[in-house]
Amino acid sequence: MRRAWVISTGTELTLGQTVDTNSAWIAQRLAALGVRTERHVTVADELRAICDVLREATRHADLVVLSGGLGPTDDDLTRQAFADVSGRPLTLHAASLEQVRAFFSERGREMPEPNRVQALLPESAEAIRNQTGTAPGIAMQIGGALCIALPGVPSELMQMFESDVAPRVAADAGGRVLLSRKLNCTGRGESEIGALIRDLMQRGRNPEVGTTAASGIIGVRLNAEADSSEQAQRLLDETEADVRRRLGDLIFGHDDETLAEAVGRLLRQARRTVSTAESCTGGLIGKLLTDIAGSSDYFVGSAVTYSNQAKQRLLNVPADVIAGHGAVSAETASAMAAGARAVLASDYAISATGIAGPSGGSAAKPVGLVFIGLATPKTVRAHELQLGATSGRVMVRLRAAQAALNLLRLELLGSRRR
Amino acid sequence: MRRAWVISTGTELTLGQTVDTNSAWIAQRLAALGVRTERHVTVADELRAICDVLREATRHADLVVLSGGLGPTDDDLTRQAFADVSGRPLTLHAASLEQVRAFFSERGREMPEPNRVQALLPESAEAIRNQTGTAPGIAMQIGGALCIALPGVPSELMQMFESDVAPRVAADAGGRVLLSRKLNCTGRGESEIGALIRDLMQRGRNPEVGTTAASGIIGVRLNAEADSSEQAQRLLDETEADVRRRLGDLIFGHDDETLAEAVGRLLRQARRTVSTAESCTGGLIGKLLTDIAGSSDYFVGSAVTYSNQAKQRLLNVPADVIAGHGAVSAETASAMAAGARAVLASDYAISATGIAGPSGGSAAKPVGLVFIGLATPKTVRAHELQLGATSGRVMVRLRAAQAALNLLRLELLGSRRR
Numbered sequence: 001m002r003r004a005w006v007i008s009t010g011t012e013l014t015l016g017q018t019v020d021t022n023s024a025w026i027a028q029r030l031a032a033l034g035v036r037t038e039r040h041v042t043v044a045d046e047l048r049a050i051c052d053v054l055r056e057a058t059r060h061a062d063l064v065v066l067s068g069g070l071g072p073t074d075d076d077l078t079r080q081a082f083a084d085v086s087g088r089p090l091t092l093h094a095a096s097l098e099q100v101r102a103f104f105s106e107r108g109r110e111m112p113e114p115n116r117v118q119a120l121l122p123e124s125a126e127a128i129r130n131q132t133g134t135a136p137g138i139a140m141q142i143g144g145a146l147c148i149a150l151p152g153v154p155s156e157l158m159q160m161f162e163s164d165v166a167p168r169v170a171a172d173a174g175g176r177v178l179l180s181r182k183l184n185c186t187g188r189g190e191s192e193i194g195a196l197i198r199d200l201m202q203r204g205r206n207p208e209v210g211t212t213a214a215s216g217i218i219g220v221r222l223n224a225e226a227d228s229s230e231q232a233q234r235l236l237d238e239t240e241a242d243v244r245r246r247l248g249d250l251i252f253g254h255d256d257e258t259l260a261e262a263v264g265r266l267l268r269q270a271r272r273t274v275s276t277a278e279s280c281t282g283g284l285i286g287k288l289l290t291d292i293a294g295s296s297d298y299f300v301g302s303a304v305t306y307s308n309q310a311k312q313r314l315l316n317v318p319a320d321v322i323a324g325h326g327a328v329s330a331e332t333a334s335a336m337a338a339g340a341r342a343v344l345a346s347d348y349a350i351s352a353t354g355i356a357g358p359s360g361g362s363a364a365k366p367v368g369l370v371f372i373g374l375a376t377p378k379t380v381r382a383h384e385l386q387l388g389a390t391s392g393r394v395m396v397r398l399r400a401a402q403a404a405l406n407l408l409r410l411e412l413l414g415s416r417r418r
Numbered sequence: 419m420r421r422a423w424v425i426s427t428g429t430e431l432t433l434g435q436t437v438d439t440n441s442a443w444i445a446q447r448l449a450a451l452g453v454r455t456e457r458h459v460t461v462a463d464e465l466r467a468i469c470d471v472l473r474e475a476t477r478h479a480d481l482v483v484l485s486g487g488l489g490p491t492d493d494d495l496t497r498q499a500f501a502d503v504s505g506r507p508l509t510l511h512a513a514s515l516e517q518v519r520a521f522f523s524e525r526g527r528e529m530p531e532p533n534r535v536q537a538l539l540p541e542s543a544e545a546i547r548n549q550t551g552t553a554p555g556i557a558m559q560i561g562g563a564l565c566i567a568l569p570g571v572p573s574e575l576m577q578m579f580e581s582d583v584a585p586r587v588a589a590d591a592g593g594r595v596l597l598s599r600k601l602n603c604t605g606r607g608e609s610e611i612g613a614l615i616r617d618l619m620q621r622g623r624n625p626e627v628g629t630t631a632a633s634g635i636i637g638v639r640l641n642a643e644a645d646s647s648e649q650a651q652r653l654l655d656e657t658e659a660d661v662r663r664r665l666g667d668l669i670f671g672h673d674d675e676t677l678a679e680a681v682g683r684l685l686r687q688a689r690r691t692v693s694t695a696e697s698c699t700g701g702l703i704g705k706l707l708t709d710i711a712g713s714s715d716y717f718v719g720s721a722v723t724y725s726n727q728a729k730q731r732l733l734n735v736p737a738d739v740i741a742g743h744g745a746v747s748a749e750t751a752s753a754m755a756a757g758a759r760a761v762l763a764s765d766y767a768i769s770a771t772g773i774a775g776p777s778g779g780s781a782a783k784p785v786g787l788v789f790i791g792l793a794t795p796k797t798v799r800a801h802e803l804q805l806g807a808t809s810g811r812v813m814v815r816l817r818a819a820q821a822a823l824n825l826l827r828l829e830l831l832g833s834r835r836r
Contacts, residue, residue, distance in 0.1 A: 015449045015454070016447075018442065019439050019442040024437045039467070040438075042441075049457070194532060198492070201492050203492075210491075221429075223433065281708075287702045293774075293775070302720065358711055388525050392550050
């Protein structure tokens with residue numbers, strides 16, 4: 001099998017009341033098995049809509065995996081859609097009826113009559129056993145496509161996919177494998193990073209290389225197709241090495257690794273500790289660092305000093321520095337970092353002070369102006385960032401926190417090389 | 419407009435590496451505007467695939483909203499797809515080019531050459547202004563459908579939807595109105611809150627009443643359908659009053675109002691200030707309080723004291739309190755709150771100390787055990803929470819932060835009544 005469509009059904013999905021996570025999960029598992037998903041489609045709990053998309057899918061794909069609509073109530077229409085599109089009438093499947101009954105009797109209950117319909121399958125279809133719920137799945141050939149229906153409950157869907165669908169797909173996939181890797185970058189925009197690897201991003205290349213941007217982090221994705229995992233891994237290794245040569249320290253981690261995790265890893269390796277002094281970020285940098293289990297090994301604490309008085313009382317920022325240069329200044333950022341390092345007795349300290357907006361800006365100090373500071377065992381310095389008056393408060397704060405973490409990351413990398 | 423298709427593009431989506439949350443968000447907003455989404459489709463970053471689905475969508479829907487593929491790199495193909503399907507060539511849109519340039523110049527940078535393509539639009543298309551990023555959106559009629567393209571970055575997509583797409587759709591929706599309202603609750607579980615309003619949740623009632631649970635906040639949703647906004651508003655008002663009578667102080671706010679915003683509103687009304695003393699929450703409470711613009715009016719600062727030494731140095735927690743009762747204890751939580759209130763000179767202070775996990779627990783003090791403290795002008799007290807050893811680090815920290823904020827909220831409500 002080479003081309004899959006993944007279908008989900010549910011009016012709560014089409015109306016957007018629930019986010020569909022099943023389709024991404026199925027597509028990811030199919031990719032690992034070497035089958036590329038070409039399209040995801042979501043339709044409401046309406047027989048015609050389900051029939052329409054199922055018919056289209058069997059014309060374009062050779063594997064169709066549908067989730068949802070196998071429950072016992074009147075808005076569960078997947079069984080009927082499979083029957084209508086295949087032209088095979090629904091008939092009672094004795095073994096499935098036994099399993100539905102057993103599900104209830106194991107829990108000391110009689111099977112409610114409505115659940116009986118869950119044992120109906122189109123003639124000639126195979127039932128997929130559900131070990132954790134009542135609805136059996138359906139597997140049947142319709143036209144040129146193997147069509148699979150699974151329940152929408154994620155835990156049931158996953159169990160049935162692993163125990164039944166994955167072996168079928170693997171047996172048929174003929175050995176092709178699709179493996180992925182992601183390199184996470186910060187410090188430059190998507191277009192600048194794209195320009196550095198433009199030739200690798202050309203269509204038809206294997207591995208396929210693409211970029212994504214989310215919350216200030218640029219991801220470089222590599223997707224390799226090959227006849228074996230080993231071969232796919234080797235292709236990924238080669239391209240990753242090439243991307244790393246070009247992007248160097250712009251890359252801070254891979255796959256799901258966050259910037260704070262990368263900083264934590266470097267601190268742990270260097271056996272150093274960090275504290276933070278935060279004004280505009282309001283505690284976000286400490287929050288990001290402590291999102292990571294075990295961060296108490298290297299994170300000492302933060303002084304979140306929103307008011308000028310707090311800057312003086314918690315961090316010993318001299319009143320004349322604030323009076324002379326302003327709370328949003330390189331001098332205050334430096335004094336905050338130095339103060340946190342001294343008061344909290346850490347090896348490094350990072351600071352952020354700025355104007356997150358939407359108000360509080362001026363011509364000289366517009367919204368989006370942020371100073372980040374870094375105190376190391378040897379020096380204290382500050383950098384000015386202009387994060388844009390229209391970026392919005394959330395983004396200004398997040399970018400400021402990322403820039404402060406990245407400043408520390410580059411310092412730790414540099415001191416490792418020295 | 420009555421029937422919409424929502425399309426998302428991205429190979430990271432079709433391969434299941436990223437869960438598509440944009441489509442659900444768009445569909446939910448369209449529903450609120452009276453337009454029902456019939457189908458969601460996701461395709462890869464391939465020109466033919468995007469053109470195919472766009473063409474299909476224009477045949478079946480009268481509104482098509484597509485997200486993704488407007489970036490500056492070669493795998494951003496939505497502009498070209500709109501041009502190909504509409505038969506209108508891409509031309510440079512001068513105002514958009516100015517806006518892309520301005521985005522960079524506000525940040526003190528030259529526009530990188532690749533970003534120039536973001537100002538290309540099919541002839542006769544309208545540009546949708548992007549206030550927080552570089553990619554303008556596209557609005558154009560193709561066949562019988564109004565087709566909209568928005569960037570995939572959720573914050574940009576949301577801003578552009580609200581400022582441009584929503585008004586277009588609202589102007590066209592005509593007739594029936596579907597209005598929604600949400601009451602946000604904390605302090606009890608979803609089933610307990612559901613039990614208090616069970617009769618209102620019956621099917622077929624107008625307004626429809628339902629509950630949702632997300633990140634520890636229980637939302638009570640009211641959806642009213644009527645021939646006019648006034649009528650829908652009146653229906654909502656009546657049911658809201660009924661729900662409020664039953665749930666009382668469990669309700670902290672409505673619609674998008676966060677718990678931290680509700681606390682901020684009460685502090686502002688009372689002209690009081692707050693500081694926080696955080697251990698397991700790592701700065702999260704301060705971060706939540708300062709997510710809100712203008713929070714400097716009532717938020718002084720936080721002492722994030724992860725290590726015992728930091729608790730002593732920043733907050734003057736006596737060493738013998740930590741030695742005698744442990745860092746995770748009611749006594750330490752109280753001493754932290756009292757210390758923050760004194761050191762940061764605020765009217766109130768809230769604290770949290772606990773075991774976020776996954777490691778660090780013991781039989782006597784399991785993962786999920788958290789003490790929250792509250793210091794007021796008159797008293798200091800602490801509460802014990804058991805947030806569950808299997809809830810996970812993220813949820814333990816979030817629930818602890820919410821409980822601390824809610825403790826302060828109830829105190830402020832109580833002192834207002836006294």
